[in-house]
Amino acid sequence: MSQQQSTVQTSKPVARSRELFQRAQEVLPGGVNSPVRGFKSVGGTPRFIQSARASHILDVDENNYIDYVCSWGPLIAGHAHPAVVQAIEEAARKGTSYGAPTEIESQLAETVIERMPAIELVRFVSSGTEAAMSAVRLARAATGRELIVKFDGCYHGHADSMLVSAGSGVLTLGQPDSPGVPKAVAETTLSVPYNSASAIDEAFSVHGDAIAAIIVEPVAGNMGVIEPEAGYLQHLRDVTQRHGALLIFDEVITGFRVARGGAQERFGVTPDLTVLGKIIGGGLPVGAYGGKAEYMNLIAPVGPVYQAGTLSGNPLAMAAGLATLNLLDDADVYDTLERRSAKLGNGLLAAAQAAGITATANRVGSMMTLFFSGSAVHDYAGAKHSDTGLFGRYFGMMLDRGVYLAPSQFEAAFVSLAHTDDDIEATVAIAETVFEDLAKS
Numbered sequence: 001m002s003q004q005q006s007t008v009q010t011s012k013p014v015a016r017s018r019e020l021f022q023r024a025q026e027v028l029p030g031g032v033n034s035p036v037r038g039f040k041s042v043g044g045t046p047r048f049i050q051s052a053r054a055s056h057i058l059d060v061d062e063n064n065y066i067d068y069v070c071s072w073g074p075l076i077a078g079h080a081h082p083a084v085v086q087a088i089e090e091a092a093r094k095g096t097s098y099g100a101p102t103e104i105e106s107q108l109a110e111t112v113i114e115r116m117p118a119i120e121l122v123r124f125v126s127s128g129t130e131a132a133m134s135a136v137r138l139a140r141a142a143t144g145r146e147l148i149v150k151f152d153g154c155y156h157g158h159a160d161s162m163l164v165s166a167g168s169g170v171l172t173l174g175q176p177d178s179p180g181v182p183k184a185v186a187e188t189t190l191s192v193p194y195n196s197a198s199a200i201d202e203a204f205s206v207h208g209d210a211i212a213a214i215i216v217e218p219v220a221g222n223m224g225v226i227e228p229e230a231g232y233l234q235h236l237r238d239v240t241q242r243h244g245a246l247l248i249f250d251e252v253i254t255g256f257r258v259a260r261g262g263a264q265e266r267f268g269v270t271p272d273l274t275v276l277g278k279i280i281g282g283g284l285p286v287g288a289y290g291g292k293a294e295y296m297n298l299i300a301p302v303g304p305v306y307q308a309g310t311l312s313g314n315p316l317a318m319a320a321g322l323a324t325l326n327l328l329d330d331a332d333v334y335d336t337l338e339r340r341s342a343k344l345g346n347g348l349l350a351a352a353q354a355a356g357i358t359a360t361a362n363r364v365g366s367m368m369t370l371f372f373s374g375s376a377v378h379d380y381a382g383a384k385h386s387d388t389g390l391f392g393r394y395f396g397m398m399l400d401r402g403v404y405l406a407p408s409q410f411e412a413a414f415v416s417l418a419h420t421d422d423d424i425e426a427t428v429a430i431a432e433t434v435f436e437d438l439a440k441s
């Protein structure tokens, strides 16, 4: 597969993807196993992928793309990194699952704990959803309280108590964000605007005694990328401490991406519990939650809080995660990611501006979003002001010219260690042509 594809192409063939999408829709709801893959918000045919390597993916019509989805975050080392593939192969030859303890679970746990000192004990599960759900259960058990505070536009997986949107005001209890979520469950969650210290203060002044925890993406990645304002995470730390609530950082995206020790290292704020996923599985299904021993020892079999998993700590997933974290041991890799990501973020924004297209670039390390919005984006309400129609056209034209972005305005682009300077330059050059054409239309 060609790794260099800087020439601008147009009107890529999609016949085979279209055929496979039709077939998939006969047997899978919407033809996909996770909704955003269906391209519903941008239109067009989802590309069916046949293979991927480093920074590129190849679809079934033999179109090659520079990939900034990277499986939605796990592939910080790029696709099919030789060290990760080798680790998986070696593990698979020895058996794929035993339902009994293995040494590699401790090795990955030790690596996680060394990089995130706030974690004293960690429990591996099979997805970020499961990890967040379990951390919330643990926080409720540890405090004997039921209310959880989350933030509008943050995502913590699809457990009932996390699929909740704000009620009619900051102080009202949440309502189901999906049919099927019981109202009674939704009412145990409050959802407030991100980056608003006053909203948090109000929520705690009214419900403080009943709040078990705040769960937050320390850098929001699921409403597009939004950085916490200076002092905001510390404010969450102070408020929870004052009211005897726990602070849960959902670092499923940011963990080992925005710094060697995640967002908690980058922003210098220590949570009680940390939720992990994505990168720690190196592209295999994994989640984890961890924190202070006093809390983690409430989990079975030590304590009474039940949580279990047939494939938890799966040896293939542990091997892929450990191999990936080993590639991230050196502080230099974060400098490299920072430099390449800055080049991409600045390049895309400059390309938009040169063509007279209104946009705002939000970036924290190797996660970024270009919002088609005239004002700075600090929260979900702001993100929703973006021109999603324009985003859809931008997305489609980038795709057609060989750049695979997340098919929604409210997602992050990820730069991996496999993205070369040439990839970034090619991407910016393509964006320049796309923005010029968009400005004309």
Ligand SMILES: *Cc1c(COP(=O)(O)O)cnc(C)c1O
Binding pocket: 126, 127, 128, 129, 130, 132, 155, 156, 157, 158, 217, 221, 222, 250, 251, 252, 253, 277, 278, 286, 287
């Ligand atoms: C992806 C994600 C999850 C859910 O992880 P899954 O493995 O998809 O269940 C939870 N929290 C955040 C912040 C995520 O980005």
